[in-house]
Amino acid sequence: MPRSALAVACALTLMGCAAGAARPADPTTTTTTVNPADARDRAVTTFEQTWVDPTRPGPRAGAESGPAGRTLRVRFFLPVGGPPGPLVVFAHGNNSVPEQYAPLLTALARRGYVVAAPAYPGTNADAPGGASPADLANQPADTSFVIDRILAAADEPGRLHDRIDTDRIAVAGHSVGGFTAAELAFSETCGDDRIDAVVIMSAGLGGCAGGHTTTRSVPLLVTHGDADPNVPYALGRSAFAGAARPKYLLTVIGGGHSTDV
Secondary structure (H helix, E strand, C coil), rough: CHHHHHHHHHHHHHHHHCCCCCCCCCCCCCCCCCCCCCCCCEEEEEEEEEEEECCCCCCCCCCCCCCCCCEEEEEEEEECCCCCCEEEEEEEEEEHHHHHHHHHHHHHHHCCEEEEEEECCEEEECCCCCCHHHHHHHHHHHHHHHHHHHHHHHHHCCCCCCCCCEEEEEEEEHHHHHHHHHHHHHHHCCCCCCCCCEEEEECCCCCCCCCCCCCCCCCCCEEEEECCCCCCCCHHHHHHHHHHEEEEEEEEEECCCCCCC
């Protein structure tokens, strides 16, 4: 699936977040006031910001105890000019880095979204001791920490000042990052009520202790290849089936684990 088409699909799911329209009383229908698919492309700038959460230990390297604090390098994709845009936090897959998803994230930023992509301490390609999905349970809290820092930065002098519509926040992710995004939207133990929309790519539900809500209405897009050898397609379908409307399922026929990104 072309990245530009996926970016449009993501934008259409996130547009309820962008438009600021109230969620409809009838869960079988949706209304919007903007169409990101028709939005004029904008120039995009990119930069890094690093934050450290000192309240939680870093991931372990082998049998050694983890270092103090969790360091999160965040790659931003920022539209040039224009009004404040909704925030999209993107979670990468295991043994990856945010920059691998730059074409998709740039395409979203061109449509007016401010995109923040953390490099997670235990699953990024440069993680000490090697990347491991065993650190997944810590990533929802990492993401909430990053959102905290971004919202604070939006009120302070700097590149993010007055650039973010802080009332509209979405999460998206691929593989392990998709599980992270799903937990933030639907977990009863590590969810974040600030999340207004979610995109789950090649993933499903799981990672945090406890159950998942089936009543909270968070606009959802699930994309999954039906021949995925790493994360079974059934997990993506199950996440979609258990969610409240509005929700969308995009199946990549014959697609593997990374076909849809």
